[in-house]
Amino acid sequence: MVVAVGRDEERIKESLEEMKGLCRTLGVEVVEWLWQKRAKPDPATYFGKGKLRKLKEIMKFCEADLVVVDDEITPVQSKNVREYLEMEVLDRTQVILEIFARHATSEEGKLQVEMASLLYELPRLVGKGEELSRLGGGIGTRGPGEPLLEVLRRHIKNRISQLRKRLREIEKEREIQRKQRLEKKIPHVSIVGYTNAGKSTLLKSLTESDVYIADKLFATLEPVTRRLRLKSGRLILMSDTVGFIKKLPHTIVSAFRATLEEVKYSDVLVHLVDASDPYAEEKMKASEKVLEEIGADRMPRILAFNKIDLCPRDRIEMLKRKHPEALFISAEKKAGLDHLLEKLEEILSQRDVQETLKIPIEKIGLVYALKDRLEILGEDYRDEYVLVTVKADKEILELLKGKVAS
Structure with a gap:
């Protein structure tokens, strides 16, 4: 069981709800939340002394065996909190990296996750503890007097270099495939949006194909592309993409940038939003920010609110007033999909x-x-x-x- 903690920032409840979902994806249950009002975390322990004592009491009362911090903490903070609580402590980045590691299936996905993990680990070697200050030696080191810290740092840098080289090779292969696709002039539509918005379900419903679906965050890490024939007879390619999330660790963005940027080469984007999510508006903005970062914010797009079968009528009416241009669908119930396909046809036919x-x-x-x-x-x-x-x-x-x- 897990206790999730964070600083009292704007929309703290939304952030901790998301952390609850991340933990659930890992198969662990969040039994209690705790947050503190601090402008900046304590440099030594992240929490203040009083909050740290309260956390220990909560952990004992709930019989929890893991603390997850909805923030990225330093090795020193992690070490001190771990020693004080006498149990494991994970930060937000580590939780997301673990999810990515479990869900990566392709060679590229696995390499990207490994590189993200190493990019996270490299600056944290200093401060890992006394175990890294002892001397190293043996084959592959500079000599018997080289600190183990330097051995590990050099090993990680070499591995990152190898990973980058292989990922560049894969990117070249993707570039060839992209060029062949563009030469064939088959329109490409990408479904984008916040993680767990229902992108894989929409792809499966539209193309009637076998697509992996799970009610988990980041169930899809590698783009999945299927063919779809529109009513006019025109053939298009439709892709599911990796979901977006707020406070996505920069190491993951860096490692997955090539995969994310594949979206830029689409002809149309379908921005899918979970209409039943009380934080839908904030997650839309987070998705827009990612699209802007990868240079895909000015592409033709369709805004579609999904999961309307889970919403009361007054919520749907409210969203329609705020977003009159949007479509409202249920990918699982296949409701409103005809309107989506008609809109796709309309946008593509404008050219x-x-x-x-x-x-x-x-x-x-x-x-x-x-x-x-x-x-x-x-x-x-x-x-x-x-x-x-x-x-x-x-x-x-x-x-x-x-x-x-x-």
Whole structure:
């Protein structure tokens, strides 16, 4: 059992509720909250002396065996609190890193998590305790008199360098795949939003595909992409993405930046929000901040409030007044998804142009070969050619014209 603690900041209850969800994702239960009113944490123990004594009493009364701090604490603070309470102490960053480590499945995901963990650990080697001050020696060290601290620091730096090299190689592979996708001119739609907003459920419902779903934070770490055919016949690619969260540790942002920035190459974003969440507005702002940080804040997007089946009517009406441009759906119940698809079609078609082409009969197959990427509005067969009226992205039309002319 866990006691969650934090400083009395704005929206402290929201923050601790989120920490409760993070702990639940790890399979542990938060049995009590505690927060303190301090402008700055105590440099030695994070808490003041009185609050630290109270925390020890609470831990004993609740029979808890773990403290999680809704903040990033220093090694000195962690060591002192751990020794005083005589039990394990984790900060917010460590909790999130543990969740990421459990949920990473691909090679890239695992490498990103390892690098984030090492980036977190490296500046914390100093102050780890007397165990790092003893002398090291042996194969791979500079000599028998080298401090173990220096050995560990050099080892971590070397490993980070190896990880960065491999991640750059994976990024190059992704760049090739992205280039191939762009050459095919298949529109790409990314579902973005706060963690646990229902992005994976929406992808599964729209594409009727097998997508992992769990009522946990950060259930999805690697982008999942599926094909979806719109009513017009146009084929699009739709991707689920890693969820956003407030106070996301900078080490994780750094390690996952390449994955997050994949969103920038989408044609449309679907910003999904959990309508039933009492802190939905704040989480929308947090998501917008992440989109701004990765340079995706000016992209065409659709704001969609999900989980309306869990909301009372007056809450839905309130959200509609505040966000008249938004759509309201239930991904799980498949309610309102037709409106979402229509809106996607509308946005994508804004880039389209309509043109009537004169196609030799023997080359009419070239038109049908691109039917996934254009809409055929009419066909008028003549003796030696066909007048085909199509609607498509300008680049697709130029591609078709080039094929016909060759």
